[in-house]
Amino acid sequence: MQNSLPHSWLDWLVFNKVKRVLGGRLRYALSGGSSISRETQKLLSNESSGVIAVQSPETFCLQRTGAVVPNMDIKLVSVPEAEYYACNGVGEIWVRGPAVALGYLCPENVCKPVCATTADGWYRTGDIARWHADGQFEVIDRIKNIQKLANGEYVAIEKLEAVYKTSIYAANVCVDVQPDQRQPMAVTVVQLGESLGFSPDSKIHDLCNDPRIQEHIFSSLLEAAAAHGFLRTETVFGCIIDPDSWTPENGLLTAAAKLHRARIRQRLARQIDAAYLLHKPSV
Structure with a gap:
């Protein structure tokens, strides 16, 4: 992606071997749950979907989230106990908008509210990020993984x-x-x-x-x-x-x-x- 090179030959040479190991029907591989390492992203990266932020080939940058999509609000909130302060461009990511789920679907088909959402609709992601001058975030930590x-x-x-x-x-x-x-x-x-x-x-x-x-x-x-x-x-x-x-x-x-x-x-x-x-x- 960074060099705008075609990937069809990589599909044949490299990814087909991975597909066979995983049963032969693999179409996509996603990294989620925590920030991806720079080394893994540099080796193997493709922006295929994004509901909060998305990168384009023209603005590709390792370890960045990409530009925030127009219908989403995003902000950094200070985490004083870990000495992360939004005024310094570092804090917990809060997001608000139509991409935020209403809750979890329970077995009784009742929507259980997401407890991490505030009364005014902000979802506390638990991700610690650094805000860069180009308007992109870099996820650097998780709140629960910070210990004193x-x-x-x-x-x-x-x-x-x-x-x-x-x-x-x-x-x-x-x-x-x-x-x-x-x-x-x-x-x-x-x-x-x-x-x-x-x-x-x-x-x-x-x-x-x-x-x-x-x-x-x-x-x-x-x-x-x-x-x-x-x-x-x-x-x-x-x-x-x-x-x-x-x-x-x-x-x-x-x-x-x-x-x-x-x-x-x-x-x-x-x-x-x-x-x-x-x-x-x-x-």
Whole structure:
């Protein structure tokens, strides 16, 4: 889209393979529920629909929402507890207009009102965005993913997890933040193999308890943090390795494949609490 190039050859060369993997009848793939990463958008992006904002090929820009459609109102509202202020061009996105649903359709065919809608029709999206001079938004966070550390700094845990998962050894990462700590820590599901110098026949539980493996994986997380310019408050001080995968079947992921944080922490509470006790944060 950015270079206005035809995509029919990509359909044949690349996307047909993806379609076959997913049953052969895939026509569209949408990213929703949270902001898409810059890397994914740069590789694979097509503006096909938009009810609040839409990008055109002439105004294409990575990580932007596009221009607001004429029949929709949109504004930023301050979130003081997270130090996001609309006067600085950063805040929660509120939208109003015909694209906002009236509510949820219940089994009794009764429309249940959307609780996030104000009395005057504004829908609180829960998305934190930055307003740019060209009139477009950049979604940078979710309100529910902002957590506070002991030094008063706020961290966006989903942003951290997305970066830490770029480690070649991380199959999944859950960042844990505690209000009495100055740094977060990571709980990691690893994908181990011969790249670490171990036989593929090695037992996963034994590998995860090996101090050499633990140090190697922790170092890879620190490298990811450094590569993305993380501050000290965004850099994990340690990691707990879970030898078992997280899946919807074992209850550690939701049906939408999102982390079930409370259950992950409950499952590994002893190891996590022990790691915090050993960690002595410097002032």
